[in-house]
């Protein structure tokens with residue numbers, strides 16, 4: 001089978017199995033299995049694909065057809081222009097979360113103490129460090145397995161960050177100029193309505209925001225006050241329908257100048273509150 005035929009066959013197979021981006025996914029799997037880029041592909045479309053690669057490619061197409069997210073197969077996802085390693089112990093970094101990083105970067109200066117709660121793959125804190133390396137960064141997660149992935153990513157990007165296994169603030173000491181968090185925020189009842197890739201393969205722990213989806217915001221808002229320096233900021237990623245509730249919770253807890261920032265689709269995505277003196 002030639003490379004060209006392999007992509008076409010893969011695309012057809014994925015489409016028949018209800019995968020939306022069938023063409024893209026087939027190409028990405030082929031590129032992953034064979035270690036080739038677009039250039040090589042166009043130069044060698046009619047070249048025969050090595051036998052053992054064909055076998056591997058077919059196996060991975062079957063995996064994808066079962067709705068395993070592409071990123072868990074290729075074990076990587078790009079975020080803020082950087083490559084992050086992922087596996088099924090961490091949420092796959094989303095483009096929407098880049099808004100949170102950008103808003104955090106507007107408020108972070110060299111020398112600041114920064115905390116990332118529910119760090120998962122570490123994509124948020126590591127992207128911040130790649131942009132502003134001269135900060136003191138702490139990243140916490142309740143999942144030891146997630147922290148292993150985050151540590152690998154920190155090594156991969158050569159940044160220095162302390163990792164802490166902690167249920168939110170339980171093991172966190174000291175106070176911070178900026179606290180960022182993309183906590184689990186899907187209401188439990190909504191999880192079954194998510195696409196199979198997310199519902200069946202991404203870690204439940206990273207998705208489930210309990211009853212109304214706001215469980216972790218309440219706790220972080222409440223306990224965060226003790227860990228924010230005067231003049232510090234708390235920044236959250238939120239689900240697009242949670243903007244008003246989360247900013248209300250923040251104002252009620254005494255945070256000042258709360259703002260909501262929209263994502264590229266025009267949906268509420270980030271809520272920020274200040275701990276002004």
Ligand code: GLN
Nearest residue numbers: 118119120182183184206
């Ligand atoms: N902080 C990680 C991310 O934004 C993980 C978030 C989570 O597990 N809820 O991708």
